[in-house]
Structure formats: structure tokens, C-alpha cells
Amino acid sequence: MPVNDPAFFGYGSLVNLATHAYADPRPTRLAGWRRVWRSTTLRDAAFLSVDPAPGVTLEGIAARVPGGDWLALDEREAAYTRIDISETLGLDCSAAVYRVSDRFTLSDPNGHMILRSYLDVVVQGYFRVFGPTGVTAFFDTTEGWQVGVLDDRAAPLYPRAQILSDMETAQVDHHLRRLSVPH
Known part of the structure; x- marks a missing residue:
């Protein structure tokens, strides 16, 4: 892989290497960013974003x-705007992070819960x-847990859903209880 190929910073489902094949x-x-659950006009479930x-x-x-071919990743992250973080990330190449586009953001998060199938994928990657x-x-x-979690684990709505081990499932469930996340 050429050193000059750009990079992305993944902070959600992209941390789960089973959901992509990027090199x-x-x-x-x-540094200088926080994850947040964001409600949008695009779907009834919350998106994970950064602020x-x-x-x-x-x-x-x-x-x-x-080759700097962002097309497939931009399609996957269609609700997001790609933001240059080259100086912040400090790699030997240009770098970007995806943030939910302001044009899709709702000020009222009511009814836009976190899909457990999506959260499972993210936590599995982090684990x-x-x-x-x-x-x-x-x-x-991560902020915004008050929107709650929709338990779709038995019939996943998230298109890149993964099967979790018992230990991974326990991690998700433990932290939802610890933070008193409604579900």
C-alpha cells in the first residue's frame, strides 16, 4: 500500500473490521472530538456521529x-460529511473523519432510538x-444515550449486523445497564 494513500478515522462501525476490507x-x-448519537431526517434510528x-x-x-478512491466509503457513509483531520490525526498521510451532515440533523431526537444491532457491531469492534x-x-x-435503544437483536435492522459472542453480548448489556440507557 503506497504511503501516500489517505486514511480515514473510524469511531463506530468502521472499528469492526468484519464490516469492511480497508487496508x-x-x-x-x-483528540478534540466526542462521539454523539444524532437523529436525522434520513431514518427513524439514530446515527453515531462526532462533534x-x-x-x-x-x-x-x-x-x-x-488510491484515494473515496467513492465506496462515501456511499457507505452517505449521511455523513467527510472532514479533513490530517493535522489532528498526525499520520504520515492525509486523513478524514465522517460526521453526520448538518443538513440532515434533527434538533428533536424523540423517536430516533439506537439500533441494538448497530450498537452490537460497534461494541464488537471495540472489544x-x-x-x-x-x-x-x-x-x-459517547453522548446522547438518552434516546434509548431499540432491541432488534433477534431480527437485525442494521445491514452489517454481526453475530456476537457471549462475552461481547455481555459487554453491550453491562454498559447499557451501567449508564441506565432506556430500552
Whole structure:
């Protein structure tokens, strides 16, 4: 992989390496951003996004985009705007993070719950890359849990749903209870 290929910073489902085949994924930290559950006009479920947040650091993965061909990733992240974070991320290449586009954001999150099948994918990725402490950090550096969780685990609505191990399922359930997330 050429060194000059750009990279993306994944902080949600892109941390789960089973959901994509981007090259050279590696654990990375991004300073100055916080995850947030965002309600949009695009669907009735919440999207995971990021907002600037001085003093907060997120764990995630950085992976290369071969030849700078962003088309497939931009399609996957169609609700998002790609933001240049090259100077912030500090890699040897240009880098971007995806943030839910302001044009789709709703000010009232009512009725836009978090899909458990999506949350399962995110937590599985964090558990496999960062272990239990990474899962705890994910929950602690994410805002907007008050929207609640729609339990679609038995019939997943998220198109890239994964089957979790008992340990991964326990991680999701433990942190939802710890944060008193409605479901």
C-alpha cells in the first residue's frame, strides 16, 4: 500500500473490521472530538456521529483508502460529511473523519432510538481491537444515550449486523445497564 494513500478515522462501525476490507487498519487516537448519537431526517434510528470537543480523545481505527478512491466509503457513509483531520490525526498521510451532515440533523431526537444491532457491531469492534477497557471508553466518550435503544437483536435492522459472542453480548448489556440507557 503506497504511503501516500489517505486514511480515514473510524469511531463506530468502521472499528469492526468484519464490516469492511480497508487496508492497514490500526488502532489510533483522535483528540478534540466526542462521539454523539444524532437523529436525522434520513431514518427513524439514530446515527453515531462526532462533534468537536476540546479535551476529549477517542480511540478508533485508521485505515488506508487505496488510491484515494473515496467513492465506496462515501456511499457507505452517505449521511455523513467527510472532514479533513490530517493535522489532528498526525499520520504520515492525509486523513478524514465522517460526521453526520448538518443538513440532515434533527434538533428533536424523540423517536430516533439506537439500533441494538448497530450498537452490537460497534461494541464488537471495540472489544476485538481494544478489549474491555476500550468498550468502557467507547460508552464513556459517547453522548446522547438518552434516546434509548431499540432491541432488534433477534431480527437485525442494521445491514452489517454481526453475530456476537457471549462475552461481547455481555459487554453491550453491562454498559447499557451501567449508564441506565432506556430500552
